[in-house]
Every structure is written in C-alpha cells, then in structure tokens.
Amino acid sequence: MRSVFRIFAVCAICLSIFSVPAQNRTKINFGTDWEFKISESIPTDWEKVMLPHTAKIEPLVVNNQFQGTFWYQKTFNAPFSKNQKVFLYFEGVMQMADIWINDQKVCSHTGGYLPFIIDITPYLNKRGKNIIRVKGNNDDNPNFPPGKPLNELDFNYYGGIYRNVYLITTDKLHITNSMEANKAGSGGLYVNFDSISKDNASGVIQTHIKNDYSKDKSVVLNYFLTDKNGKKLEFTSEPFTIKSNSDKEIIQKIQVKNPKLWSISQPNLYQLEVQIISNNQIIDSYCETIGIRKSEIRDDGYYLNNKKLFIRGTNEHQEYPYLGYAISDDAQYRDAVKIKNAGFDFVRMSHYPHAEAFMKACDELGILVMNSLTGWQFFGNEKFQENAIQDIRDMARRDRNHPSVIFWEASLNETGMSKAFMAKASSALKEELKFGNYYSACWIDNPNYDLFIPARQHAKPPNYWNNYANGNKKIFVAEYGDWEYYAQNAGFNQTQFSNLKKEARSSRQLRAHGEERLLQQAFNFQEAANSNRKGKNIIGDANWLMFDYNRGYSNDIESSGISDVFRIPKFSYYFYQSQRDANMKLNPKLNSGPMVKIASYWTEKSPLDLTVYSNCEEVALYLNDSLVTKKSPEITPYNDALKHPPFTFHIKKFIPGTLRAEGYLNGKKVAEYSVKTPQSPTKILLSYDLSSKEINPDFPDMVFVYAKITDHNGTLVPWYNSQISFSIDGEDAKLVGKNPIQAEAGIATIVLRTTRFKKPIIISAKGEGLEPAKLNIENKTKIE
Structure with missing residues (x-):
C-alpha cells in the first residue's frame, strides 16, 4: 500500500535559466547562423538555416519520409575567463547525433526525444573562432526507443536539430544541470512539497552544486520564492564547504504560508531563484518556476487540492504538417491553448516526451500531463532495454519539477514487456523521483506500477473496463473512441451502426467527409x-x-483527431468543449464559460435531426427567427453519465435560412450561435491562427493561414473544394506547403514560417471565380 507521504504530490517546472547581474551564468539561444546539408560525409556546400530545423520539408501526406544522414555546422565566438565553463544544451536531435568542436569529437548521443548537455570548455579557442559540427541520422535503429522500423510505426520521427540549442556559461562553482550531473535523483534543482493545504505547504529544495576549482570553496545559498503578485519569501542556508573537484547536494527545508495552489482553473506559479554566495559575491544564480499542488489517488477517485476530479483528457502527437517536429516554442504553446480551449484539462504525451516549451505551456495553462516513455509495440534486445531505462531517468530528470505532470508512463506503450524490464523501469523511476509523490503508469496491470492505463479497445464490449477491479488499483483509460469503432466492436449502439458502411462507422473522419460522418465521429x-x-x-x-x-506505416493521414492536421475543429471538438462547466472561468485569453454550438452547415444535404452541443441547462432553437422548441437534453443510455448531454432537435423539412441556438442558465440567455445556409461561393476570407500567442518577433515561428471560401454574406461554403493559390510579400518570411492547394470543406490552409517578424507581411489568395483577398498580418486577424 502506498504510504501517505507518497500520495501527496507537487511538482515544479523548469522553464529557463536567466542571466543575473554580478554573476557568471548566461544562457543564449544558439539557433541562428547554422549551415545544413543532407550528406553521408562532411559537405563542401551548405544551406543557411535557423533552428529549430527539419532535415526535409515533407508533403502533407507523408508516405516516403526522409531517413538518412545530415550535417549541421556553425562558426561562433565563445569568449570566457579561466574561471568559467561553457556548455551546449541540445533539447532534441532526431535521433543519433555526433558532435565535433574544432574537429575534436566531444559527444555521441542516441535517442531523439530527450535533451543532452556537453561541457565544451576544453575544446574551445578562448579568443578566436570556433566551429561546431553535428552529424545526425534518423535511420531505423533497434537499439534505442522507439526501435520499431519507421514503415511499421504509428508515428514518424523526422530528422534534424528540431528543438532548441542553448549556449550556457557558468562559473566553475555552479549549480548543475540534471543532465550534466547524470546522478539518480540529483542534479540541478529538485523541488518537492510533501505536505500541502490551503494554509501551509512544506517540503524541500534540493540543490546540486559542482566545484571544478582546485581549491575548496566556502558557500551559502540564498533562496528567493516570488509569487505572481511580487510577494517574496527569502531565506538562507547554513554555511558549508564544498571540496575541490567535487559535487555536493544541499537539502533546504521550505515552508510557504497560505500558498497559491496550482490547479486546472488557476495555475498559480512561483519564481524560485537559488544563488550561490562565496566570498560575499553572487557566483551563480539558477531560476525555475514552480507550482504547488496536491495530487492524490484515493479509494473513491482522483483528487487535486482535495477536490475530486474526473480527469478529461486527450492524446497529442507533436508534429506539424510539412515541418514535422521542427516547430517553435510559440507554436507548441498554441497547440496547448487549443487543447485547453477544446475542454480538456489533461494531455497524454503520445508516445514520447514532448518539447520543453509544450511542458511549460501546460504548466502555465493548467493542463495535467501524463509524461510518456518513447515506445509503441516494440520490445528490443538488451541494449534497447538499457537505453529505455536511461530514457526513463532522463525524462524524470528533465520534467520532475513540472506541476502539470501527475502520471509517469514509465513503460513501453502496447508492448509485451518482460516482468524483469517492468521491475527495472519502475525502480529507475523511483530512484529518480526519490522524494516520492508521484504515480507510475503502465498499460499492463503490473504490481510494480501505481496506475493501470489500458486503452478502451484492450477490453471487450459492451462493458470494456467498467467492471474491472484489482484490489485498490485505479484505471485511467489512456485511449478511447477510435480503434474500437474502426475495428467495429463499437460498444452499445450496434443498432444505429447496423446500416452504416465501414468507412462511415469509423471515428477516422476527415473534414471533407461531410456532416453525417463528422457527426458519427462525434457520437462515437x-x-x-x-x-x-x-x-x-x-x-x-x-x-x-x-x-x-501522419504515421510511418500508412499512406494516409490518421484522421481520428477532433481537429484536422491544420488544427481546424471538427464537430467532435465542440462536444468536448461542451463538457466543461459553464461556471468555470479560465484566464481571459482562453475559452470558457457558457457555450452553444449547432453541429450543422444547414444545407439541403444536412441531417434534419440536429445536434446542438452546450453546457447550458436549456437550449432554444430558432429557424428564420421562428422558435422550433426550447428544451432540456434528452437522457439516453449513450449520454446518461455525461455532465452536459447534447441537445437533439428534429426539423420537419429543410428550409433555407438561419438556424439560431440560444443557451439558458437559470432561465437567462447566456450564449448564442447561428449558422446560415450557404449560397454560391464568391470570395475568400483570410485569417491566421495566433491562439493567444503573437508571432515571435525575434526567433523563427510558424502559424497557419486559412483561406475560408464564403458566399457574399461571409458564410462558409462547405462543399467548395477547388484550388486556392497563395502568395507572400514580406521580408524574413515564406509560405510552406502545397501551393496551390485544394480547399477542404471550404477552407484552404498553408503555413507561414517567419525567421524574424519585424516588418509587415502581406499574404494574398486567389481562386477561380472568387474575389481575391489580401491579409496584412499586422491586423492580427484570428481564426474564429
């Protein structure tokens, strides 16, 4: 039985290392002025690029993804004093990397989803030019996760230095990076609160310090904990000595009165700064942003800060169309915003650790996380297993301080692992998260793990996992709604499914497949x-x-998303959005509060049985301003456990015009949505998707640009599927993707990629028979 100590949890988030005056730490984005080439040997001709970068721009449907060897190089200055150290921190290189500094090989790293750090101090020219070369390769390799050949894999691993790289300088006496330390349960800062209430939170801050001087150093640590309002808690450690050429862990008890707790609706964060003081000088300063929260599985369910919560979540792959994994921190944030706006408070990292920026966004937005070891249906040899265990350690070291992470999937997804491996995997996680306060998870109900996380399709209909019991172990259904319908063991509602074709029964529906099939996906x-x-x-x-x-084993897009690959919502998106309570108020930059949505385009082909999604008590439906009816949702065996069942309305016959739905709470109208019958397509409305994050002015970024084909009233024409051509006028920007591209369900999409956003960008779009359109990005037009 889990001890009381282990079932109360808090995390902290590692956001960034900041420069602080009067000390020696700096952290510089190292993504500019690189050169790149796909080549087996060191090339002689190079292409100038910026990071993050993908080895090859892929087509929309990736059916012959690049695999092979590629090179990057960069010339740089790195002036530093004799008392300083210089590191390179790579957030991710897919998926083998060899590093040379000034023609000396300094590092080899395997695995594309976790970071590594290199001490390059001994290899640098202190006053002159330096050159770094990175040889990368993303060929199939069975010796480390995911291990499975790409053409058999349910996702893709795109080559390149696809995440950020940083140049870090510190004093020889410094707080380490957890990857640099490479010690179980150690390195950097490790913050843990084991006793949490609304009145008090207590725990420890563990700081790992390294002294690379040839002399012992006398040290004290200063701690500063600051809340969002600027209220600061300060304290100092007892003096201590760290011997020459050695390292030391310092554990400091911490107590926070009346803590501002982190939650899904109020993700309060604190800034923690730890300073090394020696000879009355600030020698090093290391900052993280932490959150205090109590995460607990009890006999009757899951509790966050002593409030019972049924966790509503989704799965996400980190790829973008065309660009693969090479997307900016800001694009990662926008995806997290979309997840929160869809009504979810949880995301599973399927099936690998995601970018650090995405983790940071989950902390800031109040999204709970299941962190996941890389893997899918592959159990390799002894070398593979050793590398998988090391990935568990690195994942824990990177992410142990995130308040968002509540579950750790320290197992290989849908893989027949040996009992010995599972014991080693859970033991490694326990060593890394040595203060306890975490939950390990596995898709196999194994006694070494705390939480059982099967997919719904891993059990048999009609009850699936509903009657499963194994002592006090709880279940989190890690996947549902796709495969069980795709494979046609579709649960309870077989009578409705009896007349459907195979493709219409599935949850894998593109927006182009039309209303009935999108409604079927939502119903599934x-x-x-x-x-x-x-x-x-x-x-x-x-x-x-x-x-x-996209996935390696199939030549089509896997389309069971509630949004398409361009992040355009399907009807099912609004079903999930309706499941968030109307009285939950989130940050103003997020969608929350009362909502109502008619799942129809209202054309002659639209179903006359209308579905309306809402979190209101009643919905009134109007057709051309005439009331059809006002009603509460009808309770059926397919919605009787939902907090907010959908509303259904029957229209006797199709009459063109406007459908309007009004949502009511306590008899008062609180939400409204209208849809009009589209007429002939005449024009293009251009917009771009910011999702609460402006285009980065200083570093590479990418946003979706949407060409919405409308009639003269501005109503989307969902049957329009002709080609749209895009063009661009602006510096340091380009369009990425098929161009011209065929519109899907009335919308054509292309990706705008910027290097720096300092001057206006004008995008134009045209299509046969349509009025051309222009979009000035400075207008900050956002998609609806």
Whole structure:
C-alpha cells in the first residue's frame, strides 16, 4: 500500500535559466547562423538555416519520409575567463547525433526525444573562432526507443536539430544541470512539497552544486520564492564547504504560508531563484518556476487540492504538417491553448516526451500531463532495454519539477514487456523521483506500477473496463473512441451502426467527409466517454486524439483527431468543449464559460435531426427567427453519465435560412450561435491562427493561414473544394506547403514560417471565380 507521504504530490517546472547581474551564468539561444546539408560525409556546400530545423520539408501526406544522414555546422565566438565553463544544451536531435568542436569529437548521443548537455570548455579557442559540427541520422535503429522500423510505426520521427540549442556559461562553482550531473535523483534543482493545504505547504529544495576549482570553496545559498503578485519569501542556508573537484547536494527545508495552489482553473506559479554566495559575491544564480499542488489517488477517485476530479483528457502527437517536429516554442504553446480551449484539462504525451516549451505551456495553462516513455509495440534486445531505462531517468530528470505532470508512463506503450524490464523501469523511476509523490503508469496491470492505463479497445464490449477491479488499483483509460469503432466492436449502439458502411462507422473522419460522418465521429466519442464514466475504478480518460497526424506505416493521414492536421475543429471538438462547466472561468485569453454550438452547415444535404452541443441547462432553437422548441437534453443510455448531454432537435423539412441556438442558465440567455445556409461561393476570407500567442518577433515561428471560401454574406461554403493559390510579400518570411492547394470543406490552409517578424507581411489568395483577398498580418486577424 502506498504510504501517505507518497500520495501527496507537487511538482515544479523548469522553464529557463536567466542571466543575473554580478554573476557568471548566461544562457543564449544558439539557433541562428547554422549551415545544413543532407550528406553521408562532411559537405563542401551548405544551406543557411535557423533552428529549430527539419532535415526535409515533407508533403502533407507523408508516405516516403526522409531517413538518412545530415550535417549541421556553425562558426561562433565563445569568449570566457579561466574561471568559467561553457556548455551546449541540445533539447532534441532526431535521433543519433555526433558532435565535433574544432574537429575534436566531444559527444555521441542516441535517442531523439530527450535533451543532452556537453561541457565544451576544453575544446574551445578562448579568443578566436570556433566551429561546431553535428552529424545526425534518423535511420531505423533497434537499439534505442522507439526501435520499431519507421514503415511499421504509428508515428514518424523526422530528422534534424528540431528543438532548441542553448549556449550556457557558468562559473566553475555552479549549480548543475540534471543532465550534466547524470546522478539518480540529483542534479540541478529538485523541488518537492510533501505536505500541502490551503494554509501551509512544506517540503524541500534540493540543490546540486559542482566545484571544478582546485581549491575548496566556502558557500551559502540564498533562496528567493516570488509569487505572481511580487510577494517574496527569502531565506538562507547554513554555511558549508564544498571540496575541490567535487559535487555536493544541499537539502533546504521550505515552508510557504497560505500558498497559491496550482490547479486546472488557476495555475498559480512561483519564481524560485537559488544563488550561490562565496566570498560575499553572487557566483551563480539558477531560476525555475514552480507550482504547488496536491495530487492524490484515493479509494473513491482522483483528487487535486482535495477536490475530486474526473480527469478529461486527450492524446497529442507533436508534429506539424510539412515541418514535422521542427516547430517553435510559440507554436507548441498554441497547440496547448487549443487543447485547453477544446475542454480538456489533461494531455497524454503520445508516445514520447514532448518539447520543453509544450511542458511549460501546460504548466502555465493548467493542463495535467501524463509524461510518456518513447515506445509503441516494440520490445528490443538488451541494449534497447538499457537505453529505455536511461530514457526513463532522463525524462524524470528533465520534467520532475513540472506541476502539470501527475502520471509517469514509465513503460513501453502496447508492448509485451518482460516482468524483469517492468521491475527495472519502475525502480529507475523511483530512484529518480526519490522524494516520492508521484504515480507510475503502465498499460499492463503490473504490481510494480501505481496506475493501470489500458486503452478502451484492450477490453471487450459492451462493458470494456467498467467492471474491472484489482484490489485498490485505479484505471485511467489512456485511449478511447477510435480503434474500437474502426475495428467495429463499437460498444452499445450496434443498432444505429447496423446500416452504416465501414468507412462511415469509423471515428477516422476527415473534414471533407461531410456532416453525417463528422457527426458519427462525434457520437462515437460521446458514447465511449459516457461509457468510461460508468466504470467504478476509472478516474479519467484521454480520447484518441486531438489532432490528425501522419504515421510511418500508412499512406494516409490518421484522421481520428477532433481537429484536422491544420488544427481546424471538427464537430467532435465542440462536444468536448461542451463538457466543461459553464461556471468555470479560465484566464481571459482562453475559452470558457457558457457555450452553444449547432453541429450543422444547414444545407439541403444536412441531417434534419440536429445536434446542438452546450453546457447550458436549456437550449432554444430558432429557424428564420421562428422558435422550433426550447428544451432540456434528452437522457439516453449513450449520454446518461455525461455532465452536459447534447441537445437533439428534429426539423420537419429543410428550409433555407438561419438556424439560431440560444443557451439558458437559470432561465437567462447566456450564449448564442447561428449558422446560415450557404449560397454560391464568391470570395475568400483570410485569417491566421495566433491562439493567444503573437508571432515571435525575434526567433523563427510558424502559424497557419486559412483561406475560408464564403458566399457574399461571409458564410462558409462547405462543399467548395477547388484550388486556392497563395502568395507572400514580406521580408524574413515564406509560405510552406502545397501551393496551390485544394480547399477542404471550404477552407484552404498553408503555413507561414517567419525567421524574424519585424516588418509587415502581406499574404494574398486567389481562386477561380472568387474575389481575391489580401491579409496584412499586422491586423492580427484570428481564426474564429
């Protein structure tokens, strides 16, 4: 039985290392002025690039993804004193990397989803030019996760230095990076609160310090904990000595009165700064942003800060169309915003650790996280297993301080692992998270793990996991709503499915497939979600999935996302959005509060049985300003466990015009949505998607540009599928993607990629028979 100490949890988030005056630490983005070439040997001709970077721009449907060897190089200055050290920190290189500094090989690293750090001090020219070369390779390799050949894999691993690189300088006496230290449960800062209430939070701050001087050093540590309002808590350690050429862990007890707790609705964060003081000088300063929260599985469910919560979540792959994994920190943030706006408070990292910027966004937005070891249906040899265990350690070291991380999937997804491996995997996680306060998770119900996380399709219909019990162990349904319908063992509602064609029965529906099939996808998710909520030991679930994506083994886009690959919502998106309570108020930059959405385009081909999604008590439906009816949702076996069942309305016959839905709470209208019958397409409305994050003015960024084909009233024409051509006028920017591109369900999309955003960008679009359109990015037009 888990001890009381281990079931109360808090995390902290590692956001960034900041420069502080009067000390020697700096952290510089190292992404500019690189050169690149796909080549087996060191090339003689190079292409200038900026990071993050993908080895090859891929087509929209990736059916012959690049695999091979590629090179990067950069010339740089690195002036530093004799008392300083210089490091390079790589957030991710896919998926083998060899590093040379000034023609001396300094490092080899395997695995593309976790960071590594290199002490390059001994190899540098202190006053002159330096050159770094990186040889990368993303060929199939069975010796480290994911291990499975790409053409058999359910996702892609795109080559390149696809995440950030930083140049870090410190004093020889410094707080380490957890990857640099490479010690179980150590390195850098490790913050843990083991006793938490609204009145008091107490725990420890562990700081790992390294002294690379040839002399012992007398040291004290200063701690500063600052809340969002600027209120600061200060304290100092007892003096201590760290011997020459050695390292030391210092554990400091901490107590916070009346803490501002981190939650899904109020993700309060604190800034923690730890300073090394020696000879009355600030020698080093290391900052993190931490959150205090209590995460607990009890006999009757999951609790966050002593409030019971059924966890509503999704799965996400980190790829973008064309660019693969090479997306900016700001684009990562926008994806997290979309997840939160869809009504989810949880995301599973399927099936690998995601970017550090995405983790940071989850902390800032109040999204709970299941962190996941890289893997899918592959159990390799002894070398593979050793590398998988090391990845568990590196994942824990990188992410142990995030308040968002509540579950650790320290197992290989849908893989027949040996009992010995599972014991080693859970033991490694325990060593790394030595203060306890975490939950390990596995898709196999194994006694070494705390939480059982099967997919819904891993059990049999009609009850799936609802009647499963194994002592006090709880279930989190890690995937649902896709495969069980794709494979046609579709749960309870077989009568409705009896007349459907195979492709119409599936949850894998593109926006181009039309209203009926999009409604079927939404109903599948609804039915499965409703079923999961009836399980006596189920504490939450995550649908499969948020965004459509490419995978190595199939020559089509996997389309069970509630948004398409361009992040355009399908009807099912609004089903999930309606499941968030109307009285939950989030940050103003997020969507929350009362909502109502008509799942129809209202054309002659639209179903006359209308579905309306809302979190209101009643919905009134009007057709051309005439009331059809005002009603509460009808309770059926397919929605009776949902907090906010959909509303259904029957229209006797199609009459063109306007459908309007009004949502009511306590008899008062609080939300409204209208849809008009589209007429002939005449024009293009251009917009771009910011999702609460402006285009980065200083570093590479990318946003989706949407050409919405409308009639003269501005109503989307969903049957329009002709080609749209895009063009651009602006510096340091380009369009990425197929151009011209065929519109899908009335919208054509292209990706705008910027290097720096200092001057206006004008994008134009045209299509046969349509009025051309122009978009000035400075207008900050946002997609609806």
